[in-house]
Amino acid sequence: MEIFITLFITGFGLGALYFLVASGLSLIYGLMGVLNFAHGAFLTAGAYATWYFTTSIRADGSLSSYAMSLLIAGLVGALFAVATEQILIKYLYDRHIDQALVTVGLGLVATSAYLGWFGTDPLIVLPPTQLYNTVQIGEAFVGVDRFLYIGVAVLVLLANFLMMRYTRIGLIIRAGVENRAMVTALGIDVRKAFTFVFFIGGFAAGLGGALATTYASGVGPTLGDAFLIYAFITVVIGGMGSVPGTAIAAVIVGTTQVLVNYYVQGLGDFVVVMLLALVLLVRPQGLLGKVAH
Amino acid sequence: MTKALTLSDVNVTIRGSHILQGVNFEVQAGVVTGLLGRNGVGKSTTLRSIVGLVPRVGSIKLFDQEISGLKTHEVIRAGVGFVPEDREIFSTLTVLENLKLAERDKDPDYDTVYNLFPELLKRKGQRAGTLSGGQQQMVAVARALLNKTKLLLVDEPTKGLAPKLVTEVADALEVAAQATTILLVEQNLPLIKRIAKNIIVMDQGVVVHAGVPAELENPEFAKQMLGVSGGSH
Numbered sequence: 001m002e003i004f005i006t007l008f009i010t011g012f013g014l015g016a017l018y019f020l021v022a023s024g025l026s027l028i029y030g031l032m033g034v035l036n037f038a039h040g041a042f043l044t045a046g047a048y049a050t051w052y053f054t055t056s057i058r059a060d061g062s063l064s065s066y067a068m069s070l071l072i073a074g075l076v077g078a079l080f081a082v083a084t085e086q087i088l089i090k091y092l093y094d095r096h097i098d099q100a101l102v103t104v105g106l107g108l109v110a111t112s113a114y115l116g117w118f119g120t121d122p123l124i125v126l127p128p129t130q131l132y133n134t135v136q137i138g139e140a141f142v143g144v145d146r147f148l149y150i151g152v153a154v155l156v157l158l159a160n161f162l163m164m165r166y167t168r169i170g171l172i173i174r175a176g177v178e179n180r181a182m183v184t185a186l187g188i189d190v191r192k193a194f195t196f197v198f199f200i201g202g203f204a205a206g207l208g209g210a211l212a213t214t215y216a217s218g219v220g221p222t223l224g225d226a227f228l229i230y231a232f233i234t235v236v237i238g239g240m241g242s243v244p245g246t247a248i249a250a251v252i253v254g255t256t257q258v259l260v261n262y263y264v265q266g267l268g269d270f271v272v273v274m275l276l277a278l279v280l281l282v283r284p285q286g287l288l289g290k291v292a293h
Numbered sequence: 294m295t296k297a298l299t300l301s302d303v304n305v306t307i308r309g310s311h312i313l314q315g316v317n318f319e320v321q322a323g324v325v326t327g328l329l330g331r332n333g334v335g336k337s338t339t340l341r342s343i344v345g346l347v348p349r350v351g352s353i354k355l356f357d358q359e360i361s362g363l364k365t366h367e368v369i370r371a372g373v374g375f376v377p378e379d380r381e382i383f384s385t386l387t388v389l390e391n392l393k394l395a396e397r398d399k400d401p402d403y404d405t406v407y408n409l410f411p412e413l414l415k416r417k418g419q420r421a422g423t424l425s426g427g428q429q430q431m432v433a434v435a436r437a438l439l440n441k442t443k444l445l446l447v448d449e450p451t452k453g454l455a456p457k458l459v460t461e462v463a464d465a466l467e468v469a470a471q472a473t474t475i476l477l478v479e480q481n482l483p484l485i486k487r488i489a490k491n492i493i494v495m496d497q498g499v500v501v502h503a504g505v506p507a508e509l510e511n512p513e514f515a516k517q518m519l520g521v522s523g524g525s526h
Contacts (some may be wrong), residue, residue: 168393175383175394181346182381186395186436187369 002140007258009137013146015254016153017215020208021224021231022238022246023160024081024201030177030241031197033096037103038084039205039231040224041110045080046073046206047219048118051125063128070152070210077206078199085198090191107225114221122220125213145214152211153247156204160243169196177241230257233272237279239289248287296356297322297444297474298343303351303361305335305342312338313349314498320444320491322356325466325475327485327506330495331520336478337378339495340446343476344368344375355444370397372443374473376450380433384422388413388432391421395436406435409465427458434465445475451484463488482509482519494518 021043028036050069058065084106092098131148134141164170172193176183183190205224212227213219230253238249253272261268279286298320305313313335320326328336342349345365353361360368369375383391392406392413407414410431416424421432430450437445447466451459463484469475470488479485485492486506494502501518508514 171386171390171394175386175390178383178385179381181365182377182383183394184365185344185346185369185375185377185381187366187397187440188394189364189366 002138003262004259005137005140006142007262008255009140009142009146009150011255011258012251013149013254014215014258015250015252016149017208017212017227018230018234018254019153019247019250020156020204020211021227022234022250023156023243024197024204025231026235026238026241026243026246027173027177027197028201029235031173031180032089032093032194034089034093034099035096035103036084036089036201037100037228038106038110039081039103039201040226040228041107042077042080042084042202042205042224043209043212043227044110044114044219044221044224046077046209047125047213047223048114048123048209049073049076049206050210050213051123051219054125054127055123061126061128063130066128066131070207073210074203074207077209078203081198081202081205082195084202085195089198090194093191093194107228111221111225118219118221120221122216122218122223124218127214131214149211149215152207153250156207157243157247160200163200164243169193173197230272233276235286237276237286239286242286242288245286245288295322296320296354298476299352299354300339300343301352301354303339303342303349303353305338305347305349307338307347312498313342316342316351316495316498316500318493318500318503320474320476322474324490325470325477325488327489327492328476328478328495329480329485329492329519334495335498336495337448340375340377340448340476340478343446344373372441374437374440374442374445376433376437376445376447378448378452378478380426380429382421382424382429382432382436384420386421387418388421388424389417391432392417392435392439395439397440401439402441403439405468406438409438409468410435410461427454427461430454430458430462431465434462434469438465438469442473445469445473447475448478449480450477451479451481459484482515485509 021039025036025039028034050073053069053072054065088102089099092102131145133144135144164174172183172188176190176193180190212223216223234249234253235246238245256275257268257272260271296319300316300318303313303316316339330336338347341347343353345363345368349361351361355371358371360371412428413431413435421429434450450462466475467488486509489506492504492506493500
């Protein structure tokens with residue numbers, strides 16, 4: 001039982017990281033119809049920012065430095081995302097194939113650039129020692145870092161909920177996901193919402209990148225690519241444009257992957273893909289997605 | 294006569310189909326003008342071209358301002374209200390959220406909206422997708438009435454509504470007409486006769502007639518222009 005608990009919380013933590021990447025992907029697709037294959041590059045940028053900050057600027061290994069590195073990673077991811085939207089995407093709205101090609105290209109270029117700048121070997125990121133501690137749950141001992149991933153993801157989910165529910169920009173985004181043309185027909189410049197969604201999506205991805213350095217004990221050029229695949233699966237299972245759906249799907253994908261990998265060795269990824277196929281067959285719009293009109 | 298809207302040689306092509314083929318007409322300021330024609334002749338596309346929801350070529354003037362080069366939100370902010378066909382309300386938002394989203398003026402006129410449609414005040418916390426068709430139409434019209442507009446474009450507001458609701462919508466449009474100019478696409482000829490001062494008839498992507506609603510009393514005219522009997526609707 002203790003192994004199950006450890007694995008379950010580890011999978012939950014992994015799901016939290018998937019959620020941080022996938023929530024932005026989901027909103028960007030839901031509002032703008034943009035399949036952003038460069039989203040993993042935002043995560044990697046955040047991860048490298050964390051490495052740089054915690055090794056070159058504040059290498060004291062303290063919790064406060066680590067917390068600052070999370071914030072900076074989020075901002076780096078957000079700025080990268082906004083630049084992507086402003087320089088590339090905004091000229092290609094409603095040209096979905098072109099958008100996909102451009103973001104695929106950007107993702108490849110970014111990975112190559114990371115490789116050129118930082119080399120192929122993963123760079124070690126040492127989190128504060130407090131994150132190496134464990135918490136006892138029943139007879140199981142679970143790493144504190146797992147709870148950090150979950151806590152940050154819950155905070156992002158909560159902030160997202162409050163923003164969507166109680167702010168005008170949230171209202172515009174919710175309406176835009178449903179009918180973008182009609183939002184503009186009410187006199188609203190929906191492109192500002194697009195830029196904002198790229199900002200928050202990039203911020204969450206950068207934050208996810210910072211935490212991923214702890215989960216993966218470092219950062220390499222393809223860190224974001226590895227997460228992006230599962231983030232896309234999460235978005236499709238949860239329902240394009242639905243952040244709560246993405247959260248549920250992230251937990252399902254993360255825990256399934258970790259549990260199956262342990263109990264049926266090496267089949268975790270296969271089962272996740274089967275899960276995706278099942279959802280596409282039974283409920284193509286995803287768990288909480290809406291049927292496209 | 295002050296012209297609120299002037300379309301000159303407006304063309305719209307969508308996916309290879311030349312839908313508007315040089316539309317020319319003027320809308321007199323301060324009155325309701327009916328835009329009529331059989332199904333599929335380009336009436337809704339004309340309204341959508343005015344607000345920039347479809348790519349258009351040609352000149353569109355709102356009073357003296359050329360608006361054909363403006364984006365949709367800029368056209369709306371120039372003083373155009375738009376009530377689309379099929380309502381296009383946001384079904385996952387509440388009634389109040391639908392209205393709040395439409396707010397542009399510093400002082401949106403909720404008093405007029407709730408006086409015209411008290412039902413909306415009672416149901417302001419209800420998800421708009423769970424409203425009846427008539428109530429959804431009230432939301433669509435109310436969104437346009439919240440702000441002061443120079444021109445209101447209304448696309449088939451009574452489509453699919455019960456007679457009682459048709460009367461309510463007509464009352465609302467009459468109130469709106471006291472403060473603004475209305476271009477109304479409508480198949481309901483009695484409604485046109487009741488509130489419109491001018492009519493414009495389209496066929497196959499062009500304007501084929503401009504006149505007054507009294508002409509609809511002539512069954513030959515109604516049949517020839519609209520394919521219907523003027524007295525039976």
